[in-house]
Amino acid sequence: MKRIVGAIVCACVMVCGAKAGQAAEDSREMVTMPQMMQDHMLTSMRDHLVVLNEVLGDLAAERYESAAKVAEERLGMSSFALHDASHMAAYMPKGMQEAGNALHHAASRFALAAQEVDVDRSYAGMRRLTGALNEMTAACNACHSGYRIR
Numbered sequence: 001m002k003r004i005v006g007a008i009v010c011a012c013v014m015v016c017g018a019k020a021g022q023a024a025e026d027s028r029e030m031v032t033m034p035q036m037m038q039d040h041m042l043t044s045m046r047d048h049l050v051v052l053n054e055v056l057g058d059l060a061a062e063r064y065e066s067a068a069k070v071a072e073e074r075l076g077m078s079s080f081a082l083h084d085a086s087h088m089a090a091y092m093p094k095g096m097q098e099a100g101n102a103l104h105h106a107a108s109r110f111a112l113a114a115q116e117v118d119v120d121r122s123y124a125g126m127r128r129l130t131g132a133l134n135e136m137t138a139a140c141n142a143c144h145s146g147y148r149i150r
Helices: 004-022 034-061 064-074 075-081 086-091 094-118 121-146
Strands: 029-031 147-149
Touching: 029 086, 034 064, 034 086, 034 094, 034 121, 034 147, 064 075, 064 094, 075 094, 094 147, 121 147
Parallel strands: 029 147
Antiparallel strands: none
C-alpha cells in the first residue's frame, strides 16, 4: 500500500512540475467573479489540497476509516453545506461546475471504497480505492487546467 501511495505522490509532483514549466501564455478560460467569491473559492481549493494530503497520510498509515471520514465530510457529497458554495454556480461555466461535481462524487466513491478496504483488503478493493482517488485528482486537474479566476 505504501508503494501505491508513493507512486501517487510522485505522479502528483510530476504533474505539478510539468504545469510549472509551461510557457507563460495561459490559454485557460478566464472566469470572472466578485473578489469575495474568488477568495472563498481559493480558500476552499486550498482546503481540498489539505484534505488530499490528509487522505494520503491516512492511506500510508493504513487508517482507511479515517481517510473515508475526511474525504466524505470535507470533499464528498456531504461537504456541500461546509463549503456553502451553491451561490457560486451562477459564475461558473458548465465545465467548471461539472469538474467540481465530479470531484465531490469521486470523493464520496473514495470514502465508500476506503470503508470497504478497511474490512476487505483484497486486490480488487485496493483497485477501487486507488481508482476513486485517481478520479478525485483528475477532477482537480481538469478544472485547474481549463479555468482560472479573476
